[in-house]
Amino acid sequence: MYVAVKGGEQAIDNAHKLLAKQRRGDTSVAELCVEQIRQQLPLAVARVMTEGSLYDAELAALAIKQSAGDLVEAIFLLRAYRTTLTRFSASLPIDTSAMQLNRRLSATFKDVPGGQLLGPTFDYTHRLLDFTLLAEGEFPGPEAQADAGVQDCPRVLGLLAKEGLIKEEQDTGVPVADITREPLEYPASRAERLQALARGDEGFLLALGYSTQRGYGRNHPFAGEIRVGEVEVWIEPEELGFPISIGAIEVTECEMVNQFVGSATELPQFTRGYGLAFGHAERKAMGMALVDRSLRAGEYSEEIVSPAQQEEFVLAHCDNVEAAGFVSHLKLPHYVDFQSELELIRKLRTPSKESAQ
Amino acid sequence: MNAATQPRPQPRPQPQTPRDEAYNFAYLDEQTKRMIRRGLLKAVAIPGYQVPFGGREMPLPYGWGTGGMQLTAAILGAEDVLKVIDQGADDTTNAVSIRRFFARTAGVATTERTPEATIIQTRHRIPETPLHADQIMVYQVPIPEPLRFIEPSETETRTMHALNDYGVMHVKLYEDIATFGHIATAYAYPVTVDERYVMDPSPIPKFDNPKLDMSPALMLFGAGREKRLYAVPPFTRVTSLDFEDHPFDVQKWEHNCAICGSHESFLDELILDDQGTQSFVCSDTDYCAQRVSQGRAVQ
Numbered sequence: 001m002y003v004a005v006k007g008g009e010q011a012i013d014n015a016h017k018l019l020a021k022q023r024r025g026d027t028s029v030a031e032l033c034v035e036q037i038r039q040q041l042p043l044a045v046a047r048v049m050t051e052g053s054l055y056d057a058e059l060a061a062l063a064i065k066q067s068a069g070d071l072v073e074a075i076f077l078l079r080a081y082r083t084t085l086t087r088f089s090a091s092l093p094i095d096t097s098a099m100q101l102n103r104r105l106s107a108t109f110k111d112v113p114g115g116q117l118l119g120p121t122f123d124y125t126h127r128l129l130d131f132t133l134l135a136e137g138e139f140p141g142p143e144a145q146a147d148a149g150v151q152d153c154p155r156v157l158g159l160l161a162k163e164g165l166i167k168e169e170q171d172t173g174v175p176v177a178d179i180t181r182e183p184l185e186y187p188a189s190r191a192e193r194l195q196a197l198a199r200g201d202e203g204f205l206l207a208l209g210y211s212t213q214r215g216y217g218r219n220h221p222f223a224g225e226i227r228v229g230e231v232e233v234w235i236e237p238e239e240l241g242f243p244i245s246i247g248a249i250e251v252t253e254c255e256m257v258n259q260f261v262g263s264a265t266e267l268p269q270f271t272r273g274y275g276l277a278f279g280h281a282e283r284k285a286m287g288m289a290l291v292d293r294s295l296r297a298g299e300y301s302e303e304i305v306s307p308a309q310q311e312e313f314v315l316a317h318c319d320n321v322e323a324a325g326f327v328s329h330l331k332l333p334h335y336v337d338f339q340s341e342l343e344l345i346r347k348l349r350t351p352s353k354e355s356a357q
Numbered sequence: 358m359n360a361a362t363q364p365r366p367q368p369r370p371q372p373q374t375p376r377d378e379a380y381n382f383a384y385l386d387e388q389t390k391r392m393i394r395r396g397l398l399k400a401v402a403i404p405g406y407q408v409p410f411g412g413r414e415m416p417l418p419y420g421w422g423t424g425g426m427q428l429t430a431a432i433l434g435a436e437d438v439l440k441v442i443d444q445g446a447d448d449t450t451n452a453v454s455i456r457r458f459f460a461r462t463a464g465v466a467t468t469e470r471t472p473e474a475t476i477i478q479t480r481h482r483i484p485e486t487p488l489h490a491d492q493i494m495v496y497q498v499p500i501p502e503p504l505r506f507i508e509p510s511e512t513e514t515r516t517m518h519a520l521n522d523y524g525v526m527h528v529k530l531y532e533d534i535a536t537f538g539h540i541a542t543a544y545a546y547p548v549t550v551d552e553r554y555v556m557d558p559s560p561i562p563k564f565d566n567p568k569l570d571m572s573p574a575l576m577l578f579g580a581g582r583e584k585r586l587y588a589v590p591p592f593t594r595v596t597s598l599d600f601e602d603h604p605f606d607v608q609k610w611e612h613n614c615a616i617c618g619s620h621e622s623f624l625d626e627l628i629l630d631d632q633g634t635q636s637f638v639c640s641d642t643d644y645c646a647q648r649v650s651q652g653r654a655v656q
Contacts, residue, residue, distance in 0.1 A: 008449060008450040008452070008453035009457070011450060076414075076418070080414050080415065082414070083413045083414040084380075084386070180414070181411045183409040183410060183584035183585075184584070185409060186512050187512070312509075312510055312511055312512065316511075321414070321418075321419060322419045322582045324418065324419075325418035325419025325420040325421060325423075325582065326420035326499070326582055328418055328420065328421075329418065329419075329420030329421050329499070332421065332443070332451050333443060333444050333449055334444075335444045335625050335640065336444045336445060336481045336482055336561075336623065336625070336640055337481060337543070337544040337560050337562065339562070339623075339624070339625055340563065340608060341544070342626065343608045343610075344539070344541060344543040347539060348537045348538070348539060
């Protein structure tokens, strides 16, 4: 009569086989190859690389294939692989002002040195289903000149800084902790916060950023500049003594210009929030920049009243691999705890001797 | 890795699975294991104190035992015999999954017998069979902070621990008594370790709390998502919080185990049919099976 589940091993093996079958789908339809995912789902690949904290488009595409398109699962796969990798060196800070731009816009100035560059974007598309794609029709796109890059494009916020209108960011020179190697402790440094936000869930940061726009910790943002393009990554090996370039990565950078602060001793200045993501990931970079700024409330002596301003709340809950794991663990058996609760609730419902009299 | 303090009743179990050489022994790299062991030494030196550690991403989801697994990986030696239980049972799917993980990545022997194991990784139970001095219990912990549901901020709770400021916990227990007539906590029941730190014993039923007190085995607790570890060294006083007029007590059942007839063990309730007919069986499957093999089966 023992009904508790036996044969867990067999069940697990069978479940994995069923999953593989579901992922493959109808075998009369050609199998997706990793290169197709990499080439044709670049925005999904960008998100997985960003939140997986690993710039490797091929592995990110593999993770998307293996996870059957579940991006949080793909991020988890990439991170579990990343954690086994050896750290050879920390790169020098990337210089986004030297970026090979694919897209650049500023919502604060009509024209900026270097100009605005719309580039590939969903903005201004009419969201009408394109049935030619259903017919798998080719869509060639415009002719692009390989060397058509924009010239010298200084960062927009740098122009404001020249006039002293925006708070300068200072490099304190303090060594930057790696939050994937050392536990995050509160209060965190801004570098640690930005790391956590860069790995943070796009949807969560989007919602929190949105909440600041709706008045929960309002900080009057303007999209000072969004730029998407390739930057070179440099390292300086100790034994070499001079920096070498190890390749280029595509990143999306967003700098928000936010409400000004001032005091009796300081003239008012704009402040900024910063977002950076791998690949083309504007929504993520913008959400991150809004939340970065709202988390600087303490630094600017603003009243901390809203969720997006509370460091512990944001940083402890922005990681989707942690969140998905802890929510999904509710599927694990809790027989023992539930039995304890059953016993307790029955006891609490039994009228006590005093009240029965 | 442990000096045996008692003769073993049976020959040591042998590994059944060859180690997967594609991974380092027990999956984690040696530097990470060393970092965790240093954290564990600190935890043993300050019983009940939550030590932050650089928790790694494991190939299993957070919340599914990644903290316990990292601790097990850090202390596991080739000669160890590993037992993994979930809800007291060796054959629940997650226990099977974790046991297989270490059989594969460390090639260690595994067992379902409590006395044979040198390391027992557990979720939500302490075995009924008494532990001995050459055993280590590794607990999987979801929320290591006993004060978390009273004070959500980590900054605040760390200060409260530092100042030995546990008044709110007693107020919470008192409010339970005022509202319900009893302390309304049935599992993860808070304890004081060595008369200093208030500790979450992980979500074991309070039935198991007395087994922590002066146990000859080393107790290690790992919370992967929260990146905390803590310990109760052998022969340490562990007292469950209570009041003089509302002393701590454990769950009791009117029933016996339907398989082995035990009246001493923690029983899981089964619902057998649409009429809700109940039956009760031991949560600790090894304890139950041993009693049956000793001829105690219910006819």
